[in-house]
Amino acid sequence: MKVINNIREMQSFAESFRKSGKTIGFVPTMGFLHEGHLSLMRQAKKENDVVVASIFVNPTQFGPQEDLSRYPRDEEGDRAKCASAGVDHLFLPTAAEMYPEPPSVFVSIEGITDVLEGAIRPGHFRGVATVVTKLFNMVKPHRAYFGQKDFQQCAVIRRMTRGLDQDVEVIVLPTVREADGLAMSSRNSYLDANERRRAAVLFRALKAGEELIRAGVREPEQVRQKMRETLLTEQGIEIDYAEVADPDTLRPLEALSGRIVLLIAVRLGTTRLIDNLLVL
Numbered sequence: 001m002k003v004i005n006n007i008r009e010m011q012s013f014a015e016s017f018r019k020s021g022k023t024i025g026f027v028p029t030m031g032f033l034h035e036g037h038l039s040l041m042r043q044a045k046k047e048n049d050v051v052v053a054s055i056f057v058n059p060t061q062f063g064p065q066e067d068l069s070r071y072p073r074d075e076e077g078d079r080a081k082c083a084s085a086g087v088d089h090l091f092l093p094t095a096a097e098m099y100p101e102p103p104s105v106f107v108s109i110e111g112i113t114d115v116l117e118g119a120i121r122p123g124h125f126r127g128v129a130t131v132v133t134k135l136f137n138m139v140k141p142h143r144a145y146f147g148q149k150d151f152q153q154c155a156v157i158r159r160m161t162r163g164l165d166q167d168v169e170v171i172v173l174p175t176v177r178e179a180d181g182l183a184m185s186s187r188n189s190y191l192d193a194n195e196r197r198r199a200a201v202l203f204r205a206l207k208a209g210e211e212l213i214r215a216g217v218r219e220p221e222q223v224r225q226k227m228r229e230t231l232l233t234e235q236g237i238e239i240d241y242a243e244v245a246d247p248d249t250l251r252p253l254e255a256l257s258g259r260i261v262l263l264i265a266v267r268l269g270t271t272r273l274i275d276n277l278l279v280l
C-alpha cells in the first residue's frame with residue numbers, strides 16, 4: 001500500500017489509473033477506523049481495479065463548540081487496517097494543503113440540509129459537501145463508498161453529485177453494528193464503560209419504532225413517541241431528535257406509507273451519537 005500526502009501526487013496517480021483504463025473506488029474517512037469503514041474498503045476492492053482511501057479530519061465540518069480538537073486519531077493502526085482491507089493508495093492530505101488560506105469557496109446544498117443534523121449542526125453539511133468535492137477532484141474516483149450510518153450525509157452527497165453532474169457513482173452500504181446493536185463509530189471511543197452499555201438503547205429505540213410500523217401503526221407521532229420513551233429508559237440520554245422521515249427529502253412524515261426512515265440523535269455525557277433504520 002502506498003501512502004500519499006500530496007494533492008498533486010494524488011491527482012497524477014489518479015490520472016494515470018484513468019489513462020490505463022483502471023477503475024478507481026474511493027472511501028473517504030476521518031480515520032480511527034473500525035469495521036464499518038473496512039466494510040466499505042472491502043466492497044470497493046471487489047468492484048474496482050484500484051482502491052483509494054483517505055483520512056482527513058475536516059475542520060470545516062465541525063462547529064466551534066464541537067469535538068474537532070479531541071477527535072480520536074491512530075495513524076499507525078489505520079495504516080495497518082487499510083492495508084489489510086485491500087486499500088492500494090492511502091491519501092493523507094494535511095489541513096494546510098487542503099485549506100492553504102481561509103476557505104472562501106463552498107459547496108452548499110439547500111433544502112435537505114435544513115433539517116435534522118443540518119438544523120442542529122449549522123454549516124456541517126456545507127463543510128462535508130465542500131471537502132468531498134475537493135477529494136473527488138483529487139482522487140477522481142469512478143465509485144465512492146459511504147455508510148448508511150450517516151443517512152442524511154448520504155442523501156446530501158447523492159444530491160450533490162446529481163446537482164453538480166459529478167461523474168462518480170455513489171454507493172451506500174449498510175451500517176455495521178456491535179453485538180448489542182450499537183452502530184460502530186469512531187466517537188464510541190469517547191464512551192466510558194457505563195455509557196457504552198447504555199448506548200445500545202439507540203438501536204432498541206429504532207427497533208421499537210420499526211415494530212410499531214410493522215404492526216400497522218400509521219400515525220408518525222405514535223412512532224416518535226415510542227422511540228423517545230424507549231430512549232428515556234436509560235439515564236443521562238438527552239434527545240436531539242427522534243424522527244420519522246421521508247428517506248429522499250428527510251422531511252418529517254405526516255402519514256406512514258411507502259419508504260420510511262427512522263432517525264435518532266442523542267447526547268450521552270459528552271458524546272453525541274446518531275443512528276437510523278430504513279423501514280421498507
Ligand code: AMP
Pocket residue numbers: 028029030031035036037039040145146147148149150173174175176177183184185186
Ligand atoms: P467517518 O470516518 O465517521 O467520517 O466515516 C467515514 C465513512 O464510513 C462514512 O461514509 C460513514 O458513513 C462510514 N461509516 C461510519 N460508521 C459506519 C458503520 N458503523 N457502518 C458502515 N459505515 C460506516
